[in-house]
Amino acid sequence: MTKSEIPEAIYQNINTKDNEGCLDLKTHRQKHQPPQLTGSISVKSRKLRALEVCLGLLCALLLTAVIVLCVYFSIQRKHLLTHITELNEDREQLLNQNNDLTEEREQILKHNDDLTEERKQLLTNITNLNRERERLLNHIENLTKEREQLRNDKWKMWPYEQDLPVDKFKWICYNNSFYFISSEMKSWSDSRRDCQQRKADLAIIKSTEEKTFFQKVVDRNFWIGLTKTDVWKWLDGTVLTNGSKTDSSNCAVVAEGGYYTSACNSNNGWICEKTHHY
Template sequence: MTEVIYDNVMMTETVEMDRGERVEMMVDIYESADTVKHHDLRTNTERHQPLQHTGSVSVKNRKHRAAEVCLCLLCILLLTAVMVLCVYFTTERKQLLTHINNLTDERKQIFTKYEQILNHSNNLTAESQQIKNKIDELQRGLYEQDQRADNFKWIYYNFSFYYISSEEKRWNDSRQDCQQRGADLVIINSQEEQEFLQKVVVDDNNYIWIGLRTTEGVWKWIDGTTITNGYWRYQNQYSYRDNCALMTSSGWDDWLCNYHSKKYICKRTILKSLIT
């Protein structure tokens, strides 16, 4: 009996142990199931997460590409603007250089004109001073002429004084007398002067020596110049070795210089440089 009870107890313990094992086994199964379920959930989550990460990377790549495209377009626009500005400034620079060159040329022309005006002004100043000096010389000459004893025998015409002699002398003696009076035999420089002196001579019978004679067969004035305009009475005028010219009311004539005695005209020029 005791054995039976013992056996029953053993069986009960066994059963209880079996129940406990079953319970433990069931707990382990449930725990395993939970573990598997949790593992499956985690696995599913991990499977879904790469898909989301891949989509995010794709969006970022698109944004990066868009930014790169915008940056490239901006660079192209900047490069285009720089090229346009370079062309514009190059053109402006060429125009500015051309304008500067034109201004430089104009400045040179203005400076040249200024120098010309300045030189002309200096020349006018010098001429003005010369005229002033000549006026002073004329005044002195007039004063000296007024002091002469034979003042009333002199005739004034165009900055010169003419002395018409009342006595007759040979040509050489006539010139010597003129030189003693501070003058010389008259040299006729123009048609107007010739006409003036012709009026002084009364008629054709009044022959008057002038400062013209032949030198080696050529008619020359006493200052050595060859005559350019002659006012001869006759077209064919002789040029003997020792001939001198005389004036009449109708033109020039010629005589032997030291053979005949005639009246003479002396000329004393004032402001010679001004009228020649």
């Protein structure tokens, strides 16, 4: 076909199409597009789909992460609230313990104050006792001086100079009688024998005043001239009216508290009495 024949063919085709209807140029172009153009569109479409899938997965992952984080933070929040509650309870308990310790401290301080007052009272009592002790020591010292004075002055009342005993400074004078107070200890019979060797005999207490005198000068048990057979009698035969008949011992001693019974073979001190008629 020559170039002059090509337009005629085209016109003929156009005429033919006009007889059949208008030709869709777009469809005509698509039909006549090269095959490689269609393949490029398909690749792009697949890439877009892959990108959409990736974005969907990423969104799903992000949503999952958000949900997990929400659950995690919710759990942590509950834990924190529980921990805060426990801390508040511990705080209340510590406050209660602190209050208890404060009360206990106040009680200890009060007890300490009481002990301090008690200590002051004890110190005061000790001071008073020391003063009383000093007073008693002074009184004892005065009594000792009086006793020594009596011993020094007793011989002024002795009526017979030739009857002075050799151990005159061991005798004391009271109510016109002289008394020897032993420093040894013997039985009742040995004590009386010692008095007889001194030209005396065991003491006979004739009055309440004399009894009181002996109770002041003795500091332990001393034999006196009082024994019991059926009744209690003094060596001069005077019966002791208030003596007990049921005592198991038959000899008597004098002490700070008065008369006491003692076994005659026991060892005690003794008091010898010397009067003018010896």
